[in-house]
Amino acid sequence: MGTKEKCLKLRVCFAANPFLILALGLFFFIPALSVNAFSDEEADSGGELFPDKPFKDWGLDYKAGAATRTLPFGLSFSGEIGYSKLLWGQPKESKLYGYLRPFFRANTSFVINRAQAGLALFPVSFIGASWGVYGSHRNVSKLSTLNCDNLQCGGSLRSVFIRPQVTLGHAGFFGVAIWRWDWITVADTTRPFGEETANLAGQAGADILGQLDIYLGYTRDSWSGGFLFNSAGMAELGSTNQLKAVFVRKQVEDWKFTAGSGLYRSSTQEAGMAAFLALDWIGLPSLEL
Numbered sequence: 001m002g003t004k005e006k007c008l009k010l011r012v013c014f015a016a017n018p019f020l021i022l023a024l025g026l027f028f029f030i031p032a033l034s035v036n037a038f039s040d041e042e043a044d045s046g047g048e049l050f051p052d053k054p055f056k057d058w059g060l061d062y063k064a065g066a067a068t069r070t071l072p073f074g075l076s077f078s079g080e081i082g083y084s085k086l087l088w089g090q091p092k093e094s095k096l097y098g099y100l101r102p103f104f105r106a107n108t109s110f111v112i113n114r115a116q117a118g119l120a121l122f123p124v125s126f127i128g129a130s131w132g133v134y135g136s137h138r139n140v141s142k143l144s145t146l147n148c149d150n151l152q153c154g155g156s157l158r159s160v161f162i163r164p165q166v167t168l169g170h171a172g173f174f175g176v177a178i179w180r181w182d183w184i185t186v187a188d189t190t191r192p193f194g195e196e197t198a199n200l201a202g203q204a205g206a207d208i209l210g211q212l213d214i215y216l217g218y219t220r221d222s223w224s225g226g227f228l229f230n231s232a233g234m235a236e237l238g239s240t241n242q243l244k245a246v247f248v249r250k251q252v253e254d255w256k257f258t259a260g261s262g263l264y265r266s267s268t269q270e271a272g273m274a275a276f277l278a279l280d281w282i283g284l285p286s287l288e289l
Helices: 018-028 030-034
Strands: 058-070 073-089 097-108 112-124 127-138 155-170 173-186 193-195 200-202 206-220 223-234 240-252 255-266 269-284
Touching: 173 193, 200 206, 200 223, 240 269
Parallel strands: none
Antiparallel strands: 058 073, 058 269, 073 097, 097 112, 112 127, 127 155, 155 173, 173 206, 193 200, 206 223, 223 240, 240 255, 255 269
16 A cells, blocks of 8 residues: 655653653753853854854764643654764865764653654754654543544554755745654554654554655744745555644754644644644754754
8 A cells, every 4th residue: 555645743751750851951950061161162153044053073062952842742852962073174164065974862741751862964954864662651541633542642653754854045035845644653553543743543463654844934133933834644544644733943152933823624633723832952063953
């Protein structure tokens, strides 16, 4: 059966216990490590697309965030640590450079845990892909917009993924396209399962989650905003959803505040308005655009 190449990637997953400790630790305590981390020369501007973002040529990077949305309902904390290695070029002078970046990410929100490890390779800074694996453990009996009476919504699932990305910008305008495919497997093969990030139902035992995110907008000074399109689809079972929304973002030093609203549609939920908020902190920046 052909893959339906659509996905909503707006929600990070729920989590608990060790993942909660790790993500909250990254979000609240690691900022102290960034004091005096850069000299004035190292904190040069990152360019016209993200003018307030400093670059470094190699080394440890880390960031953290928190996000919530109304439909499907979700609340999460996240922490990510990586190691950026410049392969060629001069990031402080041009967007024409390449890099390699292994990373580890944890997401948490009390009842579902997720850990992810991957490797990003961008031969050119604005075109590349990430590969990796993740595992998720869900201590829940229901998921927003899904009927868990007929689905396996708790327990564990695991996946391998690939995530190509293209980022373009000129004179303040920008566009980002992100594709992602997740090959998901679960231990229980007797009934379909619920996947918590896209809030979709997958075929019993295994399914392929296809994702597409598109962001179009404009940046000026510390403000940016625009339009986003997110969609999702399970290849085998055929469940789908979609979000069309507008967003605005404000950057204050190492912090980014994002808010948006739009129309959410799903094969398992009546169409309705959805709103979302996100707070991101960049402790030590990577070579990502």
